[in-house]
Amino acid sequence: MTDFLDPVLTFIAENPSLAGLICFLAAMGEALFIIGLFVPTTVVLVGAGTLVGLGKLDPVPLFIWTTLGATAGDAISYWIGWRFKDKIKTMWPLNKYAHLVEAGEQFFQKHGGKSVFIGRFVPGVKSVVPGIAGMAGMNFTRFSVVNVTSAFAWTIVHIAPGIIAGSALGAIGQISGRLALVLGALLFVVFLIVMLGRWLILIVLPLFPNTHAAIVRGFARREDRVSQWIARNFDPAHPRSTGMLASALLLLITMPLFFWIVGEVAPGEPMVRADLAILNLFDSLRTPVGDKIMVFMTSLGDGVVVTAVTVAVAAYLFGRKAWRRGTGFIIAMAGTALFVPLFKLMLHRSRPIELYAGADAYSFPSGHATLTAVLFGICAVLIAHDLNRWAKASIFTIAASFVITIGFSRVYLGAHWMSDVLAGLLFGTAMVSAFAFVFGPIHNEKIGRATVAGIVVATLAVFGGWHISSTFDKALLTYEPRSNTEVLTASGWRQSGWQSLPARRIELNGDREEPLVIQYSGSLEHFAHTAEKAGWQLPPKWSLTTAGGFVEGKTPSDSLPILPRSQNGRQPDLVLIRKDTDEAGGRWVLRLWPSRYEILEGGSLQALYLGSVVHEDILRPMGEFSGPRTDVHVPDPADNPALLLPGAQTRQRADGIKVVLATGPEAQVQTGGADKLNRTGR
Template structure:
């Protein structure tokens, strides 16, 4: 898959005209009246900037076309407003967004002409203000000047971070491709989390405000008592209406999620297998630089740092005589600190690595994820309470990456299973929602929000910095990657040790898939050489050229890349393909034909080999790793002779199609369910 992404980047670099057209259309669409609310300009433009930083695109054409698109979009919106004037509020689809139009009009009247420049950078009004400027009769010359200058600044702001990120990833890729991949995944997850949070605050909630008024009006006209109660609860004049609903919704979602995760924990179930697979996936992505970054993040969530920040914030709130909020924060932190170890003792789930003692040696839920979410989530609620949507978006845009970084570090370092961290985040979010539900309507406690935010940041930087400087080396050594290896002698493996290895491939979601019918002691290269006489050849690598084979109906089965499959979080180290010479054309839609006009074979056998944590002592040869493999049959379907679609139709080969037992130095064993497994590589 990495090869395919590299080929895609190369393709975009070789077709800059396509990239120019995309950034122009996206920049223009983002500025169109109302429509721009749903155009993902930030995602696309940051991606384009990243390609510039990677050296795949020329910066000046991308910048110029982005500016031109932004200018065109605002100009179109301006002339729409100029033509329709106030009638626009009654024209579909603008009449469906009266709340947004009224909000944009109020923003323009408050800030005047400068709102055209400022509004371009403000989510929620950027797609409204140019049209409002046309509605109120702003001179076209003045609008054009502001439009052009703001488009230049806006393009720099959106492309710049991508250029910097692309340059950094390019440098990291020279050091370690795995490090660049890991950081890329991490940054994408954080970016999506922040974008979703901002989208909810700045777009969904304003739309909700308009629909809430209509809902309240409809409920108020009902005679049923429950309808009357709901109308009062949803009424915007109710001081706790919005906060109460959102907090209750968060609790309704997170509490059942935590309970479901807790109920699913058992020694052998899909969740446990999925956790193991995800742990192995991140274990294989670890690098020394990545370890240092994640160790730093995880230390910011250590108990001593969390306790100091919580103590300073609680003391500050008491000093400001915000008695109820201070007590609420103290209760929430203390409750989380008590309940996390109690839950750990109750569920008694072992950690992936042995690094602690007592209750901390247990795993579910993650204390770092829980306490970090509770502390910084409540601080964010206190700072953002009763502030503008833009301020709320800014506060949570800082808080979400901090919490997400600490939580992600626990999975990356192998200190917790994925479900431990998700459970901790769910439990912590429920605590934050409960705090907001209870204390959100308090308006008579002046807490000095920005002083509180600054104090929390300074305390985190000071205490966290000292903690990292004093204990980094010891902590890094504690989280040093260690792959547990199970060793056995060749005799033990042949006798009964082979039963310890998995019998089926395990997907990332924990599901058991096709049977693993091969255990190979030796190198993948040795197996490829042994199977070459049987017609098995290495599968085609992924590239744009080979990917295009799926889009045509005449591609031979052996020329199609094998679809990636992971076992226990690890990719296959060997993929071999043999054309099925016994099968005739595909099952549906026709097939390709040979030179004589007869249907060409439409299927193939695919053998995959995955690494395990087991190894065999082989006398003078030393320790030899054990791999597990599967052999499946894929039918190549060709709908309308236009596509080539592999579909697995057999997970197990019949005796005549299975070359594994005939390899030199193999032994056949039978599992308790009657299936067989070949132990190979004994002669090497």
Template sequence: MTAKSNHDVRSPVNGPGADNGTLVEPHLQALIGYFLEHPQLALGAVFAAALLEALAVIGTVVPGSSIVFVGGMLVGLQALDPAWTAVAAVSGAVAGDSISFWLGRRHRDRIRALWPMKAYPALFDRGQAYFSKNGGKSVFLARFLGPLRAIVPVIAGMSGLPAPQFYVFNVLSALVWAAAHLAPGFLFGASLQLAGAVSSRLAVLVILVAGALWLVAWVVAFLHRQARPRIGGWRDRAVAWASTRSNSPARIVMSLFDPARAESKVLLVTALLLFGSIWLFLGVLEDVLSNDPLVQVDRRVYTMLQTLRTAWGDSVMVAITELGSAPVVISVIGAVSLWLAAKRCWRTLGYWLVAAGFAQLLVWTLKFTLGRARPTEIYSGIDPFSFPSGHAAMNIVVYGFLAFLLARAKPVGTKIATTMSAAMVIALVAFSRLYLGAHWFSDVLASLSLGLAWVALLSIAYLNHVRHEKVSALPLSMVVGMTLALVGGWVVGEYHHADLAQYAYRPRSDTVPVADWRAEGWRGLASARTDLGGDAEEPFSVQWAGPAEDVGGVLKRAGWHVPPPWDAKTALLWLLPNTPIDQLAVLPKLDHGEAQGMTFMKALNADERIVLRLWPSPYVVDNVGAGPPRPLWIGMATIERLRHPAGLITLAVTEHDFTTPLRRLAQDVRAQQGSAHLRERTGRVVLLVW
């Protein structure tokens, strides 16, 4: 065991803000540490943000709410005092409205001519209309109404609202407004304290998925917003060109894009999608066949996503890929077919079946013609080929053509909602194939472009040949939704466990003789829990060679026990400030994205406990004839101290004293078995148990 495992990292880093524990990321620790040293600056920022947001006109451009939210987050992270933060937010909001009120009271109608108020006449008109309708209570209500919050107090002063009445509404609204922004920030900050125990790998995955979905929604909305005004012009220019010619291309253009046809714009869009998708597919195919740079991108994307894999991420992505699997897609095809037959939409039914059938035939033809190997042998003997992705292709064809049928001749809002819904489903399924390592990036990109080209071609043909069959969007959507819920739920429930094993990431496992491990080999294991970016967290101070049942038996005899499991009840107990420490579940922590495999705890007093977290290492220890090889576990013993910020919830903060809990653990283990020894490594103590 001379080579270090892939978990090996640098020595632990304890940045600023260390007394907050290691429950947040290093860059956030530095920010918290700065505000712990300079809380006046943070409180001043909260006060100024609340004041400026309520100030006449200026409040329309100052993001005061966001800054107050950040203040609440810092309270949740225990970097700011909750009482003083609330005072700063409330007093700033009251002061801002008061300044605006007295400006209006002093200058009356002359204020309209002052800078910067004179640049916003329409805003004054809206504010006066709102104040005329609601009277004094508009001071309270406008605090929560965007641009009006910065102008209604001015209007109240101009209108002669009595000062006592104004201040009643002003103070009440400031209290509610501050609570509405500080409380979510506080909960978010507290959740960061909890989530900081988890690797940022999961956070990066969530950000990637959320970002991809946001990008899909943005692209759909952007294309609709930007392309729609131009489509008419493109169509008119194409028709003007064709009207001066009598060749075949001109006749095709006139037949498709004649402005007299209500669907000429839709035909133009689908034609552009058709040519663009074909161009993209052929480009990807050329790169794959010639081993161009796109293949290098494939490997980088594959490696990056495999480093992001976690047990939780695997479970979610396997469920998504199951919802896009053949049984579910075939059931959706069948359900839609039955509905179309019942409605006697025979032509539409024919297009629907041709769409799915030809797409599947094309995918299999390309797979066995090109014979490209998958990144990993997931489907050996069943479907060993990778290009293109059947999941991605079938989902974009089925849900893409379905979205076309549902959105045809519907209002613009329905079209956008339908397109976005289909795009979200397709994007999630496609991403799941990349995440699980079932396909290369180019496989999925080619499948999406090929499927989109086929949907566009079918749509053009459908618009030209099927004009009298109308598809009712709501009932067909309900049929599809019920089919997805019933069949998808059954598939996930029936096959999820087996699919998790099939798609599991399988790192290598090495064997090391017990003597080598006890002598120097233990130094080759990771020295600390490591996050995605390579940042070291708590030191790994325990290495234990033995089956899980033996480890648990030794610890239970020494007074340790397995903490309560995470469920709805134990999660709610964290919201109570006086929950006994034995009843609180232990928060998971991740090393390279993986949660600990075993967890034990021992209470020291009402507010402190020792927690032992152990991860399976990539090694097994060979006893050299003295029994079967033993799995080698690696982990850490830490002291967790309960804190109750503002007496509202419970937080468990990890102490930086890692030696005391380790020596307590060593003492307990030695009392049950003698094979436990402490070793020194770079100023840290490591406990070896076998």
């Protein structure tokens, strides 16, 4: 994967002025009046800072460009406010965000001229404060001084975290590039969730300002008790109506999704194949350092830690005489703790590895993901109660990140399938939504938000620390990578065993793709050398030059790098191409993937590889691009290079697809990845 990023990083490193221009436009865009709501500046600047930390960009020009962009954006917003004054409030689409303009006016009235500096760091008002300053007639010279100094500080705040993250990932990458990839992917997912939530709150919801009130009025006109209750509790004037509405919608979404996943984990469904492919992918990314980090996180979700936090929070709620919330909390946790093992026993889905006995021996849903989602989700509801939306967003982001990381650790360590964790998170979210819906409107039970947060953190630190210190070494052994290799005798494989191997390539989403027409046991070096005699060669490696061939209309087929394809989560160990002499611009592509099988022959074990041979037609739309498109998924026997190997045999499946069985000349003791020759062009 890092090899695919290298061309991008190289391009940025070789074109620093372009990177500076992008940062300039992003910083300016976020500062523009209202438009800044739509510009993902944080993503761009943190990403640029990460490249600085990785040594791909010079920080000084990047800092200058970003500061200039932020300064220019505020200056333009100031001019818009000075030019149009109060007309702004009636102009489309600005009139859809009148509440932000009003918030900016209140902010400016409260803080005066220094609001230009402070407002740049306050979500929700930073895109309107400069315009409000212009509307209020703030002196331009004074505004410019504050503008430049605030842009300077703002740039540091946005780029510095990326530099730190890039430096950390670079250091981790020196230990293990795979670990850096896993951590980077996890951070990206969490960051994406936060950004989508931000856009939903600031951009999408204001576009439908009257929908909420119209629905409530419709219920109010009905005389039955249910409609009247809905009208009272979901009235926009009700201080907690928005939260209740959000909880109800989340509940209506998550529960159907949970039961949809239940139906998708039946044997033979695509999600089952996707689970196996994802498990294999994570297995290939595991490292000793990554194992320690993930064991640490998964231990924080163990039953003893969850129980300790539950008891501590419940004791505090009852101690403060918050009887209804305390009772609801206990019901939610106890109900979830009862639901998980009962559902495991009902579904009887096996785990990827053997871990526990009894109901916990089964996999669906993940108890770690479900219970931590309910526990820390309800704690987040209690802590965020009656706070402003940005405080709520921050609290729920922290809780969600913690729970998602624990769920991620279960898949990484092979303790659960991905669908187990997704189902657990969905059910847990539904329980939290139900709790927030029922107990959110309660206002006469006073609890200390900071106290609840302190109890949760302290209990995690004390009991979690004690639990990890006493069980960490044992947990590392429990979750250590396990080989699932299956050995076949050479004679048994040739006679009937070949039929038990996968017939088609399985994508990460579980879809079955092109047939696997080669089963080869032996040295990849020997296979490549034999195929070379028939015109098969290594594909070009990915680089800035070869990647540029896709945008040129006359690039020969043998000069284009190969697009990645995985088989059951594994990357190919050998990729070869052969130019098609019968068709202008086409090529044949062979891929060999490692399997979990080994062949026993002559007292030695040989790794068994599964392969496909497909034909790619090179499309050239408008004569300006070169794009490979697979047009033949099953080759004629003459086009299968495995037949070139001495002793190769052809077998035919029930669907008519012919499979070539071949072996190398020597018997070597090999494991699944021991014979990799780095022949994928990466």
